[in-house]
Amino acid sequence: MNKTDYIIRQIAKSYKKKYENYVITRIWHLLNNSDIKFVTQQHITRPTGRALTDMYFPQIQLHLEVDESQHFNADGSQVEPDIVREADIINATGHTIKRIGIFAKSLEDGIERCVENSIENINQQIDEVVDFIQKEIKSKIDTKTLLLWDIEAEYNPKTYIDRGSITVDDNVAFRTIADACNCFGHNYVGYQKAFAKHAIEEKMLWFPKLYENEEWENEISPDETEIREKKKSDHKAYFDKAKSYPDNLKERITFARVRSNLGDVMYRFKGVYKFDMPASEHAGKIIYKRTSDQVKTYQPINYE
Amino acid sequence: MNKTDYIIRQIAKSYKKKYENYVITRIWHLLNNSDIKFVTQQHITRPTGRALTDMYFPQIQLHLEVDESQHFNADGSQVEPDIVREADIINATGHTIKRIGIFAKSLEDGIERCVENSIENINQQIDEVVDFIQKEIKSKIDTKTLLLWDIEAEYNPKTYIDRGSITVDDNVAFRTIADACNCFGHNYVGYQKAFAKHAIEEKMLWFPKLYENEEWENEISPDETEIREKKKSDHKAYFDKAKSYPDNLKERITFARVRSNLGDVMYRFKGVYKFDMPASEHAGKIIYKRTSDQVKTYQPINYE
Numbered sequence: 301m302n303k304t305d306y307i308i309r310q311i312a313k314s315y316k317k318k319y320e321n322y323v324i325t326r327i328w329h330l331l332n333n334s335d336i337k338f339v340t341q342q343h344i345t346r347p348t349g350r351a352l353t354d355m356y357f358p359q360i361q362l363h364l365e366v367d368e369s370q371h372f373n374a375d376g377s378q379v380e381p382d383i384v385r386e387a388d389i390i391n392a393t394g395h396t397i398k399r400i401g402i403f404a405k406s407l408e409d410g411i412e413r414c415v416e417n418s419i420e421n422i423n424q425q426i427d428e429v430v431d432f433i434q435k436e437i438k439s440k441i442d443t444k445t446l447l448l449w450d451i452e453a454e455y456n457p458k459t460y461i462d463r464g465s466i467t468v469d470d471n472v473a474f475r476t477i478a479d480a481c482n483c484f485g486h487n488y489v490g491y492q493k494a495f496a497k498h499a500i501e502e503k504m505l506w507f508p509k510l511y512e513n514e515e516w517e518n519e520i521s522p523d524e525t526e527i528r529e530k531k532k533s534d535h536k537a538y539f540d541k542a543k544s545y546p547d548n549l550k551e552r553i554t555f556a557r558v559r560s561n562l563g564d565v566m567y568r569f570k571g572v573y574k575f576d577m578p579a580s581e582h583a584g585k586i587i588y589k590r591t592s593d594q595v596k597t598y599q600p601i602n603y604e
Numbered sequence: 605m606n607k608t609d610y611i612i613r614q615i616a617k618s619y620k621k622k623y624e625n626y627v628i629t630r631i632w633h634l635l636n637n638s639d640i641k642f643v644t645q646q647h648i649t650r651p652t653g654r655a656l657t658d659m660y661f662p663q664i665q666l667h668l669e670v671d672e673s674q675h676f677n678a679d680g681s682q683v684e685p686d687i688v689r690e691a692d693i694i695n696a697t698g699h700t701i702k703r704i705g706i707f708a709k710s711l712e713d714g715i716e717r718c719v720e721n722s723i724e725n726i727n728q729q730i731d732e733v734v735d736f737i738q739k740e741i742k743s744k745i746d747t748k749t750l751l752l753w754d755i756e757a758e759y760n761p762k763t764y765i766d767r768g769s770i771t772v773d774d775n776v777a778f779r780t781i782a783d784a785c786n787c788f789g790h791n792y793v794g795y796q797k798a799f800a801k802h803a804i805e806e807k808m809l810w811f812p813k814l815y816e817n818e819e820w821e822n823e824i825s826p827d828e829t830e831i832r833e834k835k836k837s838d839h840k841a842y843f844d845k846a847k848s849y850p851d852n853l854k855e856r857i858t859f860a861r862v863r864s865n866l867g868d869v870m871y872r873f874k875g876v877y878k879f880d881m882p883a884s885e886h887a888g889k890i891i892y893k894r895t896s897d898q899v900k901t902y903q904p905i906n907y908e
Contacts, residue, residue, distance in 0.1 A: 419611055420638055
């Protein structure tokens, strides 16, 4: 996938909501900078579940919401659910959120109406967001902390090996299990299993489906600090085997098998999780607690 | 309908073709001028039928085509049908056409492939078109010949009364028959019939469906210089009656009943047409030939 393809496919996701398509394309075209990545319909973890934001800029951790709601409070402010949702997202992620309002309340002949904003007003709101993004980008450039969007490098293990680590905030996902393994000393061409040994440290590499599937009842907590694993058949035997692992193999560098928001299967870094015996005994499931949201990467050691 | 509504609805027509949506939104957002009108999927008359262009700027008579074709000649030039079509449109209308190419031929390892252009290349092509449009606009401003886009005025008879005339090139369409009549001395609130007398000159005002319908077999020639009318039943009686009109009532200021490209019924000015007896006798249909593509407008005379 090249950038043309990626951008066109991201924008195409907004066709169902006509104002969203307008806002997203305006921001992208006015930013006019193909070093800046964006994602549409970005999944966000919230304490009470998940949410989607309309547009997300991972390099500056900014979300954008196109507010097509025609419901306002008497004083013209947003209705409660939107505000709660926004606060939730900010609390859960530390990210910033900006909103573009499509409708406004107007008082005409003493009657309150909800009217579409003028195109000039909508454009001005968008232009303010574009200014904000450009300032954020500039400040990242000034402090040399901006990673330019490189769609090839993004999926290439070498990028993360050179960087020395992978962190959850970098939102790293690989196309294959082999690519993920190759960040930890391996040099695989292909690898299919959901487990691999770390080539250097005494840890496991794990590629689970963190949702219910044929064999497993797995889940991850909304804040992603806890993974719960249960085998549908023969859970007890599996549990006993898990308990018998030496301590250093109970720690798992975890890449969850996910669908990317363009629909492709990918393996997304979730953190390092450790088997928690008391919690597991108590829950009747195997509980892993996150011990780190960052992991060291290694050059391939070429013994394979 | 306000401009927000109009623009969003015009852009929404491009959702079926993802590159088109990208190009159209980029041009609109970079022009960044809500005085400039655009139309997507603009109907164009050609000698051999009709065509649609992807984006049209009526103020400067510029059409834009997003070329998603993956077929090229051996030398990388466009295939024949596109070129013929383009020449047709230019010949039929005198308008300008610009093209944005999405794909290009590439020679890799001696093998010819058709590859998507880079996003930077596509953007550069679009930006050149935007520059061109801005120069055209500027030159119209300099010569004081730019009519700013005013969505209210556009459908208001007063605009054309003040201007003193309506011409085919202005692409004028009214929402109602009454609005059209009111450009010629009338002061109607409502009017439903397909005929009206000019309030001042001895001409008719005509609002036909120029396509086959329940009662009529009507058509307009591709170059719009000739209208052919045939009543499905009792054509002879109708023909005889038409012949008996005095000469000065055989001239018809014609607004065709059309669907606007947003789907609304409208009455679009086509020109002044005159009943042509020899051609009609010969064709067995009533033939009207266009005598003018411009017509004088009048203030309401308030006798109604």
